[in-house]
Amino acid sequence: MPKSSSNQIGTAWHEPLKRMRTGSGLFLFFYVLVHFTTHSLGLVSHEVLSTAGEVTGEFWGFLPITILLYSALAVHFITSLVGMAFRHTLQLSLREWIQAGLGLSIPFLMLVHVMGTRFASAKYGLEPSYSYVLVSTFITSPIYIGMNAAGLIAAWVHGCIGLYMWSRFKDWYHPWFEPVGLVLATLIPATALAGFLSAGRRVELLVQDPAFMEHYRAELNVPDPRTWTSLNADMDAARWGLIAAVLTVIILQILRRAARRRSKEITITYLDGPKVVVNKGGTVLEASQSAGVPHASVCGGRGRCSTCRVQIIESAVPSTPPLEAESRVLERIRAPEDVRLACQLRPEGDIKVQRLLPSDVTVKTAQTLSPWSNGREKTVTVMFVDLRDFTKMTETRLPFDVVYLINQFSKAMGEVVESQGGRIDKFLGDGFMALFGVDSDVKPAAQAALSSAGEMILQLRTLNQQLAGELDEPLRMGIGLHTGTVILGEMGYGSARGLTAIGDTVNVASRLEAATKSLSCILCISEDVITAAELDVPVSAQQEISVRGKRAKVSIFGINHPDELTIKETAAGPPERKLPDESDPGPPTPGQPNPA
Structure with a gap:
């Protein structure tokens, strides 16, 4: 077993505890939703409400469902208390205090209702119909009208807050859920309370009928009048149990605070x-x-x-x-x-x-917000691309022609960069800057940049063929590649804000692109790119140039196609690289005129 600190062990139970609390809370929210839906039918008639109450009573009274329901109730209450007891601070937001307060009030408000129905049925053999709930609430003990209503509202609001806090970070959550959810969260309890009160008024009339009361008592099945005294004693014991649980949380918080004061x-x-x-x-x-x-x-x-x-x-x-x-x-x-x-x-x-x-x-x-919102260092391969003598070539052309040519070039080259996993950082008139390795490691990023350079050279030939009738001479370009550490971050303001890179690596890549002119080549890459991509290069191809802003010279390689480089052999053997077609004379070697 790997070694873990005591801190890691001490927090390992937090995740399963949260899962248990969330799962039990979702199940209890479904119970409250069904309960409210049933109450709403009281707006139709007392008979419809009673029938619906019997159907849902049969469902929740099914032994496996009953066990699941009360297990969820116990788990949610206990995990909530444990979570509160082991919090390092009780400095909660207003929403958290409201949710915690409502959660603690629910057991006290709903104690009589729960123990007077499910508990009484399990222990004393009562048959609590929906009429029993209405009679005991509106006739026998009217004080519980407010308590039951308050308990249901507390459970509903507590559940809605929890459901919102849980769901809004899910991938499937949509902003329009909020207004719809707010309407439903208001409408459902309103109709439920209205149905509950309507049924209560109806039962006040029914109890005046001796036949109804005789049927009611027979259906209730109270074998011993002392049942009520014993049930009330059980309720008092349960109240003290709840109070003891809350006091235990308070005591644990006091003890934890005292222990923390003595810790390092x-x-x-x-x-x-x-x-x-x-x-x-x-x-x-x-x-x-x-x-x-x-x-x-x-x-x-x-x-x-x-x-x-x-x-x-x-x-x-x-x-x-x-x-x-x-x-x-x-x-x-x-x-x-x-x-x-x-x-x-x-x-x-x-x-x-x-x-x-x-x-x-x-x-x-x-x-x-993206992971780059605040900026961080990252090793990437930077590519600079520029069209050669494009200004001179287009000075006699109409603006429409100039824009058309730039867009055709940008589209062809941009598609190549993105197909290799690169990102276009910015377009610079008749050129652009691209980044490789924003979301990948150094080696595959460098190799992707080299593959992109090769594809771009081929794409330029294709583009020149397509535009042959419109150009006096073929389009030519220079590409500079350099691998190094940059500062990546979202920079700019307003709509112009976007992910970009700054640093010495960017400057060197720009200088290498400019060096393709003096080296009479299409592609100029630094030794850092060669190292990152794990390539072998003939020593004769290596040169050193001075770069403005750097004291030491930079080792560079001026070539016309990445296929002139070979990948170092590994134990698994060298990966295959596409070689130039021998029938194609290809681009010139360094030092010769560059017609491409």
Whole structure:
């Protein structure tokens, strides 16, 4: 078994606990939905409501369903209490306090209803029909009219909040669900309460009929009048049990706070914020909340939204790897290895982090942000392409002709770049810059760039053939390739904002493209590209040139087609490369005129 820190072991149960709470909550929400739908039928008639109540009663009374229902109720209540007991901080948002408060109130509000029906049936043999529920509520104990209604509303609102918080981060979630859901969330309980009150008024008239009451008592099947006294005692015991459970949570929170105060202190440094000294064991997000550091957390620290993500700049102790739930979220946003969710990251020692999203970020804006929004370093292969003497060639042409030629060239070359997994960074008049390796490793990126260069040379020949009747002389181009580290990020403003790369690597690639003129070749690549792609190159083809801004000369290779290079042999043998057609004279060698 791989070695894990105590912190990792201590948090391993969080994920199954959340799954159990979510699964049981969804099942209970379905129960409440069916309950409300049944109540709504009271607007039709008491008979329809009673019939529907008997049908749903048979369904929920089926032993496997009953076991599943009450297991879900127990699991949801217990996991919620455990989650609250082991929270490192009780600094919750208003929405979280509302949901927690409603969740704790539901057992107390619905205790009499639950124990007076399902529990009484299981222990005392009562046959609680829907008429029994209405009579006991509206006739025997009218105080429970408000309690039952409040309990159902609390369960509905609590469930709606939970359902929204769970579903809005799913791939299938659509923004139009929100207005539709809001209408349904208001309409369903409104019609249910109206049906419930309508049925109550109807039963107030029915109890005046001796025949109805005789049938009611016979159907209820109360064998011993002392049943009610015993049932009330059971209800009191259940209330004290609930109170004890809540007090246990409070006591555990007090004990955990005391234990944390005696634990080792660590320092969390925010790159663009303060230094916070906290006790080890909590998450970075909890540290932010405790210290009042603005930190985005749309999902409330449940590891679903990714808005709290941070980049680890420095760490005195290696961080424990992310668990399954966090890994799924990080993979979804294509986060690099040094990015973690602050709500799941529990530092073992001093750590320096950078918050990657503004504190007021919303779900919608967070979903539109890419992994490059805040920028990071990445090793890529940069390609610069430029048409030779295009300005001179088009100075006597109409604007329409110039635009047409540039668009034809850009389309043909752009399609090649994208087919090889590259990205067009920007178009520069009669040329463009492309990036290879934004979403891939260094070696395949360099090889893809070389393959693209070869395909582009072939595409230029095809384009020249297609435009032969419109051109006085063939289009010619130069390509520069360089592999190195760049800063990748979304830069710009407004609609002009987009992913781009900056740094010395970009400058060198641009200089290599310009060097194709003096070397009389189509393609100029650096030694770094050769190394990254693992190629063999004849030493005679290697040259050194000076690049503005760099003290040392750059080793480059001026060639006319990547097929002049060969891939180094490995144990599996060398991969095949497409060789030029021997019947095709191809482009000239370095130092000769370049007609292509």
